[in-house]
Amino acid sequence: MSESIGVLGGGSWGTALSILLAKKGVEVDLWVRNEEKASQMSEARENIQYLPGVILPNNINITSSIDKTIKNKDILLLAVPTQAVRNTIEKIKDDIKPGQIIVNVAKGIEVDTLYRISEIVEELIPNSKYAVLSGPSHAEEVAKDIPTAIVVASKYEDVGLYVQEFFMTPKFRVYTNEDVIGVELGGALKNVIALGAGISDGLGYGDNTKAALMNRGIIEIARLGEKMGANSMTFAGLSGIGDLIVTCTSMHSRNRRAGIKIGEGHSMEEASSIVGMVVEGIKTSKSAYNLAKKLDVEMPIVNAIYGVLYKGKDVKNSVINLMLRDKTHEVEM
Numbered sequence: 602m603s604e605s606i607g608v609l610g611g612g613s614w615g616t617a618l619s620i621l622l623a624k625k626g627v628e629v630d631l632w633v634r635n636e637e638k639a640s641q642m643s644e645a646r647e648n649i650q651y652l653p654g655v656i657l658p659n660n661i662n663i664t665s666s667i668d669k670t671i672k673n674k675d676i677l678l679l680a681v682p683t684q685a686v687r688n689t690i691e692k693i694k695d696d697i698k699p700g701q702i703i704v705n706v707a708k709g710i711e712v713d714t715l716y717r718i719s720e721i722v723e724e725l726i727p728n729s730k731y732a733v734l735s736g737p738s739h740a741e742e743v744a745k746d747i748p749t750a751i752v753v754a755s756k757y758e759d760v761g762l763y764v765q766e767f768f769m770t771p772k773f774r775v776y777t778n779e780d781v782i783g784v785e786l787g788g789a790l791k792n793v794i795a796l797g798a799g800i801s802d803g804l805g806y807g808d809n810t811k812a813a814l815m816n817r818g819i820i821e822i823a824r825l826g827e828k829m830g831a832n833s834m835t836f837a838g839l840s841g842i843g844d845l846i847v848t849c850t851s852m853h854s855r856n857r858r859a860g861i862k863i864g865e866g867h868s869m870e871e872a873s874s875i876v877g878m879v880v881e882g883i884k885t886s887k888s889a890y891n892l893a894k895k896l897d898v899e900m901p902i903v904n905a906i907y908g909v910l911y912k913g914k915d916v917k918n919s920v921i922n923l924m925l926r927d928k929t930h931e932v933e934m
């Protein structure tokens with residue numbers, strides 16, 4: 602088993618996974634792009650901005666050198682926001698060695714291309730050993746050793762098994778799956794539904810409303826996923842309904858918290874700045890809306906959230922419109 606990893610992205614998730622692995626004895630190089638922030642974090646042994654209150658073990662080396670971060674590592678962990686993935690890969694693509702495994706943990710869809718992360722990686726580094734690690738896993742809990750289960754998907758069986766072993770601890774259980782499309786879409790699209798769940802909470806609606814959004818939301822996700830070649834069973838798993846549950850119900854969720862602010866009357870920009878961390882569902886709702894249109898898939902909840910965020914649609918009227926859609930059968934895909 603490899604003893605070292607290069608983590609690209611020192612936000613809450615990159616930091617939490619670095620802590621998990623460091624405690625396991627792995628040597629971690631953690632790339633923080635801002636030099637001043639990197640030295641401040643290194644001295645304080647804490648990520649004060651994104652994960653306050655958790656000590657960084659000594660075998661996490663924080664650096665602003667991306668070259669050093671990727672050198673001689675068997676695994677590179679992509680932990681930057683989705684819309685920054687392309688730019689980050691551009692920086693490293695010429696120095697990646699053929700055997701290096703790229704594990705992505707970002708959850709979103711690129712807004713300009715409608716690409717999933719694996720498609721961006723394949724375009725820039727063809728035939729790389731790619732895996733995606735996804736599931737219900739808030740950084741704040743993983744960093745405190747709270748039991749968590751997650752899934753790794755790769756089209757290469759050996760890569761999936763290797764990553765499973767690499768990350769697995771008694772507090773972090775990793776399953777395998779080969780459905781990269783399904784795992785990526787579940788992780789990306791649940792953020793859009795979580796924004797909706799937050800909006801519902803912000804409007805003062807109840808548990809019934811949220812359950813309806815979550816349930817009808819996963820059906821929309823599965824509908825788009827099937828059209829894109831995913832296995833529909835993946836959406837019943839950790840990266841599908843599992844992650845949807847945690848994101849729609851937890852106060853750790855950045856997407857839910859942003860949604861609450863929007864439901865209370867704040868603009869999308871205000872909500873995002875109050876949360877102060879990446880709210881992936883904002884950009885991904887635009888990607889999802891455009892994907893649904895392009896592939897002719899019915900996604901009423903996604904359309905409603907897109908309308909509120911980007912078209913200035915009234916929130917309460919959007920809920921009424923969803924409730925009054927044409928009558929339909931529950932299990933019709």
Ligand SMILES: NC(=O)C1=CN([C@@H]2O[C@H](COP(=O)(O)OP(=O)(O)OC[C@H]3O[C@@H](n4cnc5c(N)ncnc54)[C@H](O)[C@@H]3O)[C@@H](O)[C@H]2O)C=CC1
Pocket residue numbers: 610611612613614615634651680681682683685688689706707708709738739740741877878879881
């Ligand atoms: N926070 C969490 O609990 C989890 C987050 N994720 C996913 O992980 C990804 C990263 O999220 P977080 O760590 O939560 O974000 P965050 O908001 O905590 O931190 C984002 C980090 O990315 C850096 N960054 C922003 N733009 C960049 C750029 N252009 N180039 C390089 N670095 C850049 C920021 O400086 C910051 O260090 C997202 O896709 C998120 O959905 C997945 C599972 C859990």
Ligand SMILES: O=C(CO)COP(=O)(O)O
Pocket residue numbers: 708736737738739792795844847848853854855856857879880881
């Ligand atoms: O993906 C996540 C938990 O599994 C994190 O969700 P948020 O970005 O909404 O906090």
